[in-house]
Amino acid sequence: MDVHVAAVGAAAGALRLQRSDVAVAWGARGGRGSVAVTAADEDALTLAWDAATRALAVTGLSPSSVDGLWWGTTSPPFADGPSHAYLAAALGLPEYAGGALLTGSPHAGMDALLGAWDAVAAGSARTALVVASEAPSPGLGSAHERAAGAGAAALLLTVRPGPAKLMHRRTQARPVLDRYRGSAERDVRDLYDARLAREQILAPQIGAIIDAMEACGDVTTWSLADLDGRTAAALAAQRDAPDAAAGVVALVGETGTAGPLLGALGALGTVGTVAPIAYGGGRATGVSIVVREPVPGAGAIGDALAGGRMVTYPEALRARGVLTASGDPVPMGVPPTSAAFVRGNGELLAFLGARCIDCGVISTPPSLHPTCINCGGAKLEPVPLARTGTVHTFVVNQAMPPPFVAPLPIAIVDLDDGARVKVQVVGDGSDLAVGCQVRMVLRRYALERGAPVYGFKAEVA
Numbered sequence: 001m002d003v004h005v006a007a008v009g010a011a012a013g014a015l016r017l018q019r020s021d022v023a024v025a026w027g028a029r030g031g032r033g034s035v036a037v038t039a040a041d042e043d044a045l046t047l048a049w050d051a052a053t054r055a056l057a058v059t060g061l062s063p064s065s066v067d068g069l070w071w072g073t074t075s076p077p078f079a080d081g082p083s084h085a086y087l088a089a090a091l092g093l094p095e096y097a098g099g100a101l102l103t104g105s106p107h108a109g110m111d112a113l114l115g116a117w118d119a120v121a122a123g124s125a126r127t128a129l130v131v132a133s134e135a136p137s138p139g140l141g142s143a144h145e146r147a148a149g150a151g152a153a154a155l156l157l158t159v160r161p162g163p164a165k166l167m168h169r170r171t172q173a174r175p176v177l178d179r180y181r182g183s184a185e186r187d188v189r190d191l192y193d194a195r196l197a198r199e200q201i202l203a204p205q206i207g208a209i210i211d212a213m214e215a216c217g218d219v220t221t222w223s224l225a226d227l228d229g230r231t232a233a234a235l236a237a238q239r240d241a242p243d244a245a246a247g248v249v250a251l252v253g254e255t256g257t258a259g260p261l262l263g264a265l266g267a268l269g270t271v272g273t274v275a276p277i278a279y280g281g282g283r284a285t286g287v288s289i290v291v292r293e294p295v296p297g298a299g300a301i302g303d304a305l306a307g308g309r310m311v312t313y314p315e316a317l318r319a320r321g322v323l324t325a326s327g328d329p330v331p332m333g334v335p336p337t338s339a340a341f342v343r344g345n346g347e348l349l350a351f352l353g354a355r356c357i358d359c360g361v362i363s364t365p366p367s368l369h370p371t372c373i374n375c376g377g378a379k380l381e382p383v384p385l386a387r388t389g390t391v392h393t394f395v396v397n398q399a400m401p402p403p404f405v406a407p408l409p410i411a412i413v414d415l416d417d418g419a420r421v422k423v424q425v426v427g428d429g430s431d432l433a434v435g436c437q438v439r440m441v442l443r444r445y446a447l448e449r450g451a452p453v454y455g456f457k458a459e460v461a
C-alpha cells in the first residue's frame, strides 16, 4: 500500500550557544555560527512534543485519530521506563495507540520512519506519527560538543492520498565504531582519528546510499547525515548533490538522529524528490519522498528553528545539567513513584480538567476536585483544557533552593475555556504582565530521583 506524508513540524532547543564560545573554553579557536541547546526544562521528549504538536496542528487532525507513535531518539528521558507512554499521553493520542520507541544510535530517527512506513503499508495503522528528536549530551571538549544541536522533526504518515509519497529505501550496514556512548556512560565519545572516521566510514557508507538512491530515479534535494560536520559538505560538492540539511545545521547545529529528517522537511514544500540519508551505529539508510504539492507545515520549518536566547558556555552547561550548584537540594515532597503521581500524572501530561455535566464549569486539577467547584455536582467528565489563555496574576520567585533555578515565575492563568490554572512560566518572567496572552507548552518541571516530571507551562504568546 502507498504511504503518504500529510504534514510536518519541527522544533529546536530554546537556547543558542556560539560555537566559538565552546572552542575558546577548550583553548581552541574558530567555529562559526551557533547551535541550539535545550533549556533546563527541555529534553528530547518536550522537543518531540513541540514538533509533533505543530505537525498535528497544521492538518487540523485530532490526535485521537492517530493510530501509533514511532519515536526515534538517542536521549530518551528514561533509559528504562515509560518514555513512549508519557509522550503519547502528552500529545493526546488514544490509549490504544501503538508504535515504538527507537534508540541506540543516530540512526534511530530513520528507524522510526521505516517502522511507521511499514505499519501504514501493512494496514495496521491508518495514521502514524513519526518523531525524531535529539537533546545531545556530547563529551566535554569534544569536537562533537562544538557541532551538536538540540532539535526535533515530525512527520504525519497516512494511507490517504496526500501531497507527498514515500517511494524507495536502501540500507547498508557495516560493524564499525563511529561515535559512541558506552553502557552507563553519560556522554558521547568522538573517534580520536577524525580523518579515519570520515574517509573510511562516513563518506563511503553515505556515498554508497547516494549511488543506490540515484539508481532509483532523479533526486532534486538531499538531506545528508553529518556526524562530523565535514562529510556532508564534501559529499554534496563531490556528487553535485544539493544538501538541504546544511541550512538547518547552520541554524541549530548537527541534530543527530533528528538531522536528516529535519533537513528534509523544508524541502517538502517544493515539488520534486527529496532524499534524506541517515547514518549512525554503522548503518546508513536513504529514503526518497516524491513531492507533488507543498506538504502542510513545510513552509513553517524555518520559523520553528529560528530565534532562541543566546547564552554563554557556562549557562549552557548548567542547562544541560553538567554544571550543578552545590548546596542542599530540596527533594520533592511528593516523589514521582508515589500514589499522587500514579493517579494524577495522566491529567498533568494530557493537561486535562474536569467538566461538570450539570453546569459546564471546569475544575482543575481533576484529581484534587471530586466535585464541581461551582455547583458541587459530582458528575464530572475529563476534558482537554484550552491551550491558550490570559494571565490573571503572577509572581516571580527570586530565591529558589537547588534543584530549582531562580528567577522562577508562577502565574494564575485564565484559560480560554473558563478554567483557571496555576502554572510555572517559561523564561525569567521579564516579559510577563497581568492580562497578557499566553499559550500552554509541555516542559520538564523537575528531574527527581532519575525520573523526569512533566507538566504544562505558560509561555507569553
Ligand SMILES: [Zn+2]
Pocket (backbone or CB within 6 Å): 356, 357, 358, 359, 360, 361, 372, 373, 374, 375, 376, 377
Ligand atoms: Zn457544576
